[in-house]
Amino acid sequence: MSANWSITRAPPTSHVAQPPPSFTRAAQFRVGATFVLFLFAACSNLALLVNVGRGRRLASHLRPLMLSLASADLMMTLLVMPLDAAWNVTVQWHGGNVLCKLLCFLKLFAMHASAFVVVVISLDRQHAILHPLDALNAHRRNRRMLLLAWSLSLLLASPQLFLFRVIKMEAGNFTQCATHGSFGRRWQETAYNMSLFTTLYVVPLLAMCCCYSRILLHIHLQHLRDKGESHLRRSGTDIIPKARLKTLKMSVVIVLSFVVCWTPYYLLGIWYWFRPDMLRVTPEYLHHALFVFANLNTCCDPVIYGFFTPSFRADLAACCRRRSLPPPSRGR
Template structure:
């Protein structure tokens, strides 16, 4: 049994080539639903996809548009480097919201691919580009926070370095997504000739090459952001703890005030780190568990209920809903809070560079 390759961007078209349950071996040139397998007709799994993606799209659109509008207002007055990165993160998540999610909803509604070869290749690229960009911008934010704390004497380079990291994130996302437009194509079903699907069947010369591409995609989209996030924020917590220990030995009002700020910074960073890691793992792990299962043993993976499969694959897109909540809550603060922190920061240069 031949299977379409699991797309490392989102829910795959679970179409079997040739499809199990298609009882016409001579070729059926006319639409006849009685000859189609359960996966090739509109079913309860497609209903789950449409409903869930619609809910995710509304939540993500509201959250990311709100964050983006707040950032744009702040940047007109006193935009910061972190605001710029959060703006690009919101843009990346909006690409997922308004490109990938509507595509998945429409695709679930039509079941087969009805938009032709060019759009198959273009949309295969676009449906993964936003996800790559979102992950890479998360890396930029983590590295920026890491450098701000551990290399405070090089703050004059941070703005230029921040712009460079954002540019690299966009370029890297483009090149990581580009193979999708080559491996995805429109394929006719070998038995039901009127049924077409946008799949990766016959795109790879060997199973080893196919698995290599899939695992490389998982490395770039899941493991790389997760490892960088864990390393950067763990290092920040250790550094803040070290500075707070040093402040204990100091004397005077300034040191007491600095110690209090360091304690708040450590607590805030720890909370943010835990939430960021949990959100990333919860959103992406179910997707890759199901994907790896397909890659290793597609036959047994296909025995899982279609509704369960589709929900697990949709977890990845939930990250676009979580980002504005997590990063917006911790990094977009009220004007009153910013004024208060600015007053505190005047007491010490060290206090200013520790602020996250």
């Protein structure tokens, strides 16, 4: 099975003698780890959806943000993980041309949505800290930003419907869902992959860094201003209300988890796009492990939310207690 960093995928070349693709031990590790992550991410993100949907302690303008984040993570969980596991098991593609195009489109749509929603959360925190008196417009502003994020995800994923198709190799009767033949030159495929790398990682990362740099600068300047006026207001909790500061910390950790989980995956992907022969000099386990580590991001968001939200932890604990308690005995 070819490397999975590129959103495009090419089947093995027929003019070069290669052993036929197989379900290797490293691929088996990848499938097993993906299955574990799938179970945890599905349960935790569903619990997050339910908790945020009926929660009363979360501010109304923050609810659509967390619902969108959980929805994007669920899309990654329910689409990307099973597709990747099944593809590693079967090695070749057995789903037909329509399913090939549709699933590759949905995979990229989910990846863009997950990244863009984190950007929207960063923009919301920036506006909340820099313009605290404009809270009345936050709900409408967030809805517009989320609509833009999901629309852009849909638009940027749409080329997959035209690039992917089922390719049948005469040698060995091997069938694959790939972009083979969709690009006239290899540099065109590399340029397309780099454009996706830019929209999936570089642009979201720059937007997040810009937002939190402005927030830190604002806090620093406010602290210096207040320090000059009074010695009683020196801490960050004096400058920013505790509830807003707690939400800011949660969003910072969410951004950090995105960066930590996806950076190794994309760095190795860049190496592959420009030097495909790197597959011969790097262990197969490394390729599979980095993809699994990137998918860990879908599990991090509900854990982070639960850590910063006592009501979410309380609901989960109450649910576990209800399941563990024996049924009440009937009176005599």
